[in-house]
Amino acid sequence: MNGWILGLPADKKRKLLLGDTNMSIFIFIKPDKSWHSQTGTVDCIIEETRLRLQRYEDCVKDIYRPLDIEGQVFIDLSRACSDCFGVRAGLTRREVVSLFGEHPAQFMKSPFSASPTDVYTNRSIHVHFDKNDVIEGIEISRPNVFLCFGRNVLGEIAREIAEWIRLEDSSFAEDALGYSISNGRLVLYVPEKGDHPDAMIKTVYISYEDGRV
Known part of the structure; x- marks a missing residue:
């Protein structure tokens, strides 16, 4: 985050460094899913995302319309085209x-x-x-971050993740190698599972078989 801030224009850098602890900004995904945090944190995420999606100009305009034009405090990923993902x-x-x-x-x-x-x-x-x-x-x-239901799972203690993720997904399943959710299309691998209580989630596997995820 700090490395990315160094490359920002002065006005944007000042906004992020000073922050506004009384304000949150949202990322809207779909009607029953959104994520929010303090303005500075999410600004880093959404502005870096904007940079990475520059080649999808029309799509970016739709995603950022609430924030840039309508004066809202969120971006709307439900407006994104499939190429943006x-x-x-x-x-x-x-x-x-x-x-x-x-x-x-x-x-x-x-x-x-x-x-x-x-x-x-x-x-x-x-x-x-x-x-x-x-x-x-x-x-x-790792060192990637992978969010499941708004929380990173990579590098986290597996038993702690399992305790709450089973409450979020009724298809949660467990075997000797880790856990699966989303009807088996997302697998959290824990190679050292069973060896010690603080074994970590080492990798996440996303299946695209049958042309869907």
Whole structure:
């Protein structure tokens, strides 16, 4: 966060550093989901997001219209087009490479793998593909942050995450390797589960099989 602040114009930097502890700003996702925090924190998130989505000019205008034009205290992700979300079901290997802007290393996950797994080392991300080179799943590791129901899970103590996430998702399931939610389409891997009580969630796997997530 501090590194990003250093690159801001002076007026925006002053606003974020001074902050306003009496005000919150919201990220609206859909009617029953939104997230908010103190203005300075969320400003960093939404302004960095704006920069990363610059090539989707029309989409950005729709997302930021409440904040920029209507005088509201939120941005509206429900107005975003699918391209803005980056990795999504149906992407080909070539499209993922273009999206990340770098050429990955590759390895075969197992002798039975239908296609090589792409490794984006600088991003701590593995991308899995089917035999037609269409995305099958993505595996995300630290130091990335992955939010589930508004809370980061990567690098957190697994048993503590399990205690509240089972209350958020009725499809919650547990096995020797970790936990799954969203009807098995999101898996939280805990390789050391059972070895000690403070085992951490090491990776998150998102399945894009069947063209949906």
